Amino acid sequence: MSDASATLSDSAVDLLWDVIAADPSIPMDADTLSLVIRDQRSRSRATLYPWIRVLSRLAVTLILAGKRACPVRFSAHATMDRMCLWFLRHFVSPVAVTLLIRHFIIETNLLNFCVRNSPHAVGASGSDVHLRPTTIAELGNGAVIEHDLNVYRVLFALGGHGRNGKAGMVRQRDPATLDFGMLDIPAIHPEPHAHRILRLDIQTALCLMNIPFAACLTPDEYRRAVHSLRLDTTLLHILAELTGDSTFLAWRPAGLQVRVDSSVDVPLLVYEHAVLCEYAHFRLGQLRAASAPRGSA
Numbered sequence: 001m002s003d004a005s006a007t008l009s010d011s012a013v014d015l016l017w018d019v020i021a022a023d024p025s026i027p028m029d030a031d032t033l034s035l036v037i038r039d040q041r042s043r044s045r046a047t048l049y050p051w052i053r054v055l056s057r058l059a060v061t062l063i064l065a066g067k068r069a070c071p072v073r074f075s076a077h078a079t080m081d082r083m084c085l086w087f088l089r090h091f092v093s094p095v096a097v098t099l100l101i102r103h104f105i106i107e108t109n110l111l112n113f114c115v116r117n118s119p120h121a122v123g124a125s126g127s128d129v130h131l132r133p134t135t136i137a138e139l140g141n142g143a144v145i146e147h148d149l150n151v152y153r154v155l156f157a158l159g160g161h162g163r164n165g166k167a168g169m170v171r172q173r174d175p176a177t178l179d180f181g182m183l184d185i186p187a188i189h190p191e192p193h194a195h196r197i198l199r200l201d202i203q204t205a206l207c208l209m210n211i212p213f214a215a216c217l218t219p220d221e222y223r224r225a226v227h228s229l230r231l232d233t234t235l236l237h238i239l240a241e242l243t244g245d246s247t248f249l250a251w252r253p254a255g256l257q258v259r260v261d262s263s264v265d266v267p268l269l270v271y272e273h274a275v276l277c278e279y280a281h282f283r284l285g286q287l288r289a290a291s292a293p294r295g296s297a
Helices: 012-022 030-040 043-047 049-069 077-091 094-116 143-162 202-216 219-243 246-251 266-291
Strands: none
Touching (some): 012 030, 030 094, 043 202, 049 202, 049 219, 049 266, 094 219, 202 219, 219 266
């Protein structure tokens, strides 16, 4: 038996997480992977998530059916924000809150990499996406909706010029000229000392948060938000084109961008979307390190 295998835990459960933590095929930095594993190992993930997932799906289906049948379209964005912030402060674990806030930053960084490294006007620094929350409070003021719209805006600007035989705005760059300056992650403050009634994991939290999202958005807004998750394929394609690195293409999720459908397991898609963004961000960090001059800090 090798020294590495001798350090493994005897418990079957511990062995499972030991292997995941040591898996070299998971493109994620050790600290972030440790947070993900802590979240996955939480009691709520094991005991509540399987039940909440079903109940959430049923509730959202009924809400959307009722709203589609209603001739009056209405939304309540401010109410949605207040409900979600209250829920995050009092029912979601600091680890899960950290991962959620981190995702907003990670996806903004990915979009800004695309923006800054595009060869035309959209690549100007003035076109940067600025949604980089670091606290629970900064997830308010329409941040969730803005987060989705930013994806549409950037990908439309990058892809719209490549139709009908026109020269696209996405072309491979010389690796030495790529701008990686947007990849930093600021300190995140999940309010760990706030009084929490429960400390839910991120997947259970997403299931419960999906209910006010469905209730407070119009059916068209909700469908637009859900479809933004299908745009991971487009984002990964653009990253591969800009960097010349086909690794990004291996992470493209199944599904077609030309299919618009909101009757899916949205919380699961959001979770998988966040993981894919982490993979892509980590890979950009590797490319940045590889492109740095030898001897640089």
